[in-house]
Amino acid sequence: MPDAIAGVTTLNAEGLIELAERLPGLVVIDSRMAVDRRQGYIQGSISLPDTQTACATLGDFIATLDTPVLFYCNGVKCGRSVIAIRIAQGCGYRRLYWFRGGFEEWKQKDYPFLRQ
Numbered sequence: 001m002p003d004a005i006a007g008v009t010t011l012n013a014e015g016l017i018e019l020a021e022r023l024p025g026l027v028v029i030d031s032r033m034a035v036d037r038r039q040g041y042i043q044g045s046i047s048l049p050d051t052q053t054a055c056a057t058l059g060d061f062i063a064t065l066d067t068p069v070l071f072y073c074n075g076v077k078c079g080r081s082v083i084a085i086r087i088a089q090g091c092g093y094r095r096l097y098w099f100r101g102g103f104e105e106w107k108q109k110d111y112p113f114l115r116q
Contacts, residue, residue, distance in 0.1 A: 001076050001100075005085055008096045013109050016070060016099050020044075023068045027061055029053075031073045031080040032103070040113040042072070042106060050080040055091040062093065070097035075104030 004010050011019060020026050028045040030037055037047050046061050050073075062069055069088060073080040085096055099105075106113060 001079060002082065003100075005082065005096075005098055007089065008085055008098050010098050010100050011070070012101055013099070013105050013111060016042075016072075016097075017111075019068075019070065019097060025063075025067060026097075027067055027069045029061070029069060029071045029081075029084065030103075031071050031084040032078070033080075036074060036103075038116045040103065040107065040115050042103070043112065043114050045072070048084070050083040050087075053084040053087045055087075058088055058091055058093070065092045065094055067093075068095040068097065069093055070099055072099035072102045072106075075102040076100060078102060 029048050030041050030045040031050045033049050048057060071081040071084050085098055088096055
């Protein structure tokens with residue numbers, strides 16, 4: 001797992017909260033598989049596994065190439081959000097954010113989450 005992705009802002013859990021407060025149009029994409037999402041997810045996130053991420057599916061949820069979009073998965077050992085971000089970059093999305101610690105960090109810090 002990389003420490004950073006070129007052209008993408010890397011955030012921790014607190015950074016995600018701050019960004020969501022500052023950018024009400026932020027789209028949060030959960031890149032995990034459905035089986036992982038059933039264990040819990042960040043409220044307001046959209047389920048779009050990396051295996052289903054493509055320019056067309058991203059366009060279903062993201063209004064413009066300038067819309068801020070944050071991706072997360074299970075944490076530093078999960079590469080799904082990295083794959084999804086690279087696809088988004090290839091589609092031309094410009095305001096990309098990565099919650100590197102992912103759902104694992106979110107739970108460890110006792111932030112609220114939902115279950116399906």
